[in-house]
Amino acid sequence: MKKKAFIVCILLLVLISVLFPHKALSQTDPDPTVPFKEDVQLSFHPETGKINFVTGPGGKPVDPSQGFRFLASPETAARSFLSSYGSHFGLEKPSEELVVIRESKDEMGHTFVRFQQVYEGIPIVGGELIVQVGSANDVLSASGEALPWKPAATQPVITPEEARQAAMDLVAKHYGYEASALKTTEPALWIYNPALLGGPGPRITSLVWRLEVEPLELQPVRELVLVDAVKGHIVLNFNQVDSSLYRQTYTANNSTSLPGTPVCNESDPFCSSGDPHAKAAHTYAGDAYNFYLYYHGRDSIDNAGMILNSTVHYGSNYQNAYWSGLQMVYGDGFGFALADDVIAHELTHGVTQFESNLYYYYQSGAINESLSDVWGEFMDQWNGKGNDAPEVKWLIGEDVTGYGAFRDMRSPTNFGNPNKMTSEYYWCSEEDAGGVHTNSGVNNKAVYLMTDGGSFNGKTITGIGYQKVARIYYKVQTDLLTSGADYLDLYNNVLLACSTLTGSNGITAGDCAQVKNALDAVEMNQQPTSCAANDVSFCPG
Missing domain, CATH: 3.10.170.10 (Elastase; domain 1)
Incomplete structure (x- = not known):
């Protein structure tokens, strides 16, 4: 009897692996068919196995053989590139799956074309790609995530009003409001799979109603809610309000x-x-x-x-x-x-x-929090006001009377925050939207090392100063990060930003070497080891 139960369980596990192609917090085998040359820098999404970053060597085009420079516009060049290589990013029909969100041009004449992935006209949560096009219409880099797994349905069964009511009921219960005291945005159809944002849940691609719920009277609640548009249950929800300004x-x-x-x-x-x-x-x-x-x-x-x-x-x-x-x-x-x-x-x-519009959820939320810490601390060190003594230089909130500091960028572990991806302090649960305030410590430590230097985790870094670091991260924030970016994306794009800015604002190749040392010291291109993979049902022995 036990042997039969064991066989049945094995068959169930095989079935689950087919239906839900997900390896939580582990590397999915990268796409073995990528056509780029060996000197091109590549990285792959840890769950889809598809490319999530590519850049040419030393700032050169990704594929010099392509004639993008003769095309009419940066958008045309970007679309032509993704038409050729989109399948390796997870796109099935690039010409139908990409909608331009916006274009921006930097001081070097490079254009950054940001695309939203859609399927049958429906946008995909976290599905964004950014293509950097040089002044001669050469493609210099491409980054972001695309979802290769499509939903079973694109027509809703649940009405927008039913979705609205489900979302309001959820928020009312969770925060103790009356449903009549809440308002929502207009429900919009989106497609969602947890793999792109990195949160928990079965890797099932669902058609969802997306909306935001907040109180009629302004309170610190702006809940993003995704309601399954076929079955009506809540697929995802989290509060997008951070916790502090204007003139x-x-x-x-x-x-x-x-x-x-x-x-x-x-x-x-x-x-x-x-x-x-x-x-x-x-x-x-x-x-x-x-x-x-x-x-x-x-x-x-x-x-x-x-x-x-x-x-x-x-x-x-x-x-x-x-x-x-x-x-x-x-x-x-x-x-x-x-x-x-x-x-x-x-x-x-x-x-x-x-700008990047990072989701306030798991690693994208941790990056969101860290970027705010970074500019908060840089401004603190720049304006000459408040307490800037050496012993409090990298503390966040040291001037909050009655409360005091609540994070330390120099030594994140002093407040129970991780200082590297493999730290025992790395937060794995769903609380705090996946540890956004805790796991910000990884990038906080990296920025401290880039700025002031130091020795950490086998690496010795010479600081390059906050002025250069701020300019590097601003390019990352405004031109390179997509809304669902994770720490691997941040790692790749900080290096890309530094390389792109070399020769301007005093930034040198030597500075970029120190930036890489800092990123490697905090293991930003690794997966957290303290988080267990998603469990499946226990099988009897």
């Missing part, structure tokens, strides 16, 4: 009404009529704006002059601060508004929303 400052006077009563605006640059919280929120918002303008030529959060709105004294003893997607809110508990790195941190969440 018109209000007070809520301990209420929860936003934005509240005006205190000061740009006509009062030092907020002379405000209390210490309003003064600090107003001043540091200006500092963050000026840092982005000075180093990156960026005009506010959206790069189009967006007003920086802040509200202080929100609620009664509300012990948090957050970027809502529209404005900054500072609780009345603790002095989050008094910390310059917290203000720049939260403003950077807004920049991320307008």
Whole structure:
């Protein structure tokens, strides 16, 4: 009897492996048919096995034999490249599966064409590719993720209103709201497979209704919800609100009404009529704006002059601060508004929303958090305000009165955060949207090493200074990262950004060698070893 049960279980495992082609946190065999030459740098998605990064040697074209330079536009060159090689990225019909999201051009004349993957006109969550096209229309790099597994259905059974109600019921129950106190965006059909974002769940490609749910009265909740459009159950949900800014400052006077009563605006640059919280929120918002303008030529959060709105004294003893997607809110508990790195941190969440638009979930969420820490700390070190003593130089939130620092970029493990991918502190559970605030420690440590240098994990790094590191990461943020990027993507694209910027802003090939040493020291191109693979049902022996 036990032998029969064992045979049945083996057959079930084989069936599961066929139906759900997923190896959690382990390397799927790379596509063996890639046509590129050996000197081309390649990496592969750990689950799909398809290319997720390719760049030519030393800044040269990926495939010099292709005649893309004679084509009419960068988009045409990018499409022609993906028409030839799209199958190796996971595309079945590139001409039908790619929609341009936007194009941007850098100071070197390179154009970055960002594509959204679609199937029968329906966008795929995390399915994005970015093609870098040189000034002569040569393709210099391509990166991102595409989903090779298509859904069984593209016609919904569940109506948009049914999906809306399911999402509102979920959020109401989870956060303790009445459903009538919630509002949603218009449900839109998307396609989702957990493999691209790296979260838990069977690797099944589903047709879903995608929507956001938030309270009618502004609160730190903006829940992304995916509802299975055929069966009606919740496939994925997580809160996209980070936890802290802008340049018109209000007070809520301990209420929860936003934005509240005006205190000061740009006509009062030092907020002379405000209390210490309003003064600090107003001043540091200006500092963050000026840092982005000075180093990156960026005009506010959206790069189009967006007003920086802040509200202080929100609620009664509300012990948090957050970027809502529209404005900054500072609780009345603790002095989050008094910390310059917290203000720049939260403003950077807004920049991320307008640029890479990283999902606030698992590794993409950890990168999202880390990028905010990076610019928060760089601005802190640049503006000459607050406590910048050597012993607190790399702490996040050291000026938050009543609370103090909550992360350490020099030594992430001091706060229980990982300093490398194989750290025992790497967070594996679904809590905190997959450990976004914890696993940010990996890139935080890398940036510290790039900036100040040091010896770590068998590598010795000579620091190149925050000015160069900021410019490298800004190119990554604005031109190279896709919304579902993971740490392997970040590893590849930081190196690509450094190589692309060599010769500008004082960045040299030697600097890029130090950047690589820092990335290798934190093992950013590896998978976390502390996270167990997804379990299947126990088989009797």
